[in-house]
Amino acid sequence: MRKFKELHIWKRSVELASTIYSITQNYPDTERYGLISQMRRCSISISSNIAEGAARTSKKEFKHFLDISYGSLYELHTQVIISSKLGFIELDVQAMLETEIEEIQKMLYSYAQKLIN
Numbered sequence: 001m002r003k004f005k006e007l008h009i010w011k012r013s014v015e016l017a018s019t020i021y022s023i024t025q026n027y028p029d030t031e032r033y034g035l036i037s038q039m040r041r042c043s044i045s046i047s048s049n050i051a052e053g054a055a056r057t058s059k060k061e062f063k064h065f066l067d068i069s070y071g072s073l074y075e076l077h078t079q080v081i082i083s084s085k086l087g088f089i090e091l092d093v094q095a096m097l098e099t100e101i102e103e104i105q106k107m108l109y110s111y112a113q114k115l116i117n
Contacts, residue, residue: 002054002055002062003054004050004051004054004055007050007054007111008107009050009104009107009108009111010047010050010051010054012100012103012104012107013043013046013047013050013069013104014047016043016046016047016076016100016101016104017040017043017044017046017047019097019100020039020040020043020076020097021040021043023089023093023097024036024039024040026088027083027088028088031088035079035082035083035086035088038075038079039076039079039080039083042072042075042076042079043072043076045068045069045072046069046072046073046076046104047069049065049066049068049069049072050065050066050069050108052065053065053066053068053069059115059116060116062115063112063115063116066108066111066112066115067112069108070105070108070109070112073101073104073105073108074105076101077098077101077102080094080097080098080101081094
């Protein structure tokens with residue numbers, strides 16, 4: 001069992017989820033059950049799966065949950081692009097989110113590679 005709260009990728013993922021919550025507060029009410037819900041759920045899924053994987057006893061199981069987190073990051077990235085195309089976020093916000101998402105993706109990939117080697 002690993003201490004997930006000490007993992008830098010978990011901390012960054014929690015911060016990303018908090019940022020997503022703040023940004024989506026400004027989305028139109030018509031998106032409450034659309035993009036708002038979807039973006040919030042998948043952003044929470046990232047850190048949640050890191051934490052759940054850290055509780056597993058084998059590296060293989062942990063990597064499986066890191067892979068799920070990785071997929072959630074790609075899902076969120078797509079939703080950020082859609083949000084920008086719909087005019088819900090400005091280009092500078094999109095760029096900031098994409099940079100953070102890509103950084104966390106790199107961190108997850110790197111961590112998963114170290115785990116299996």
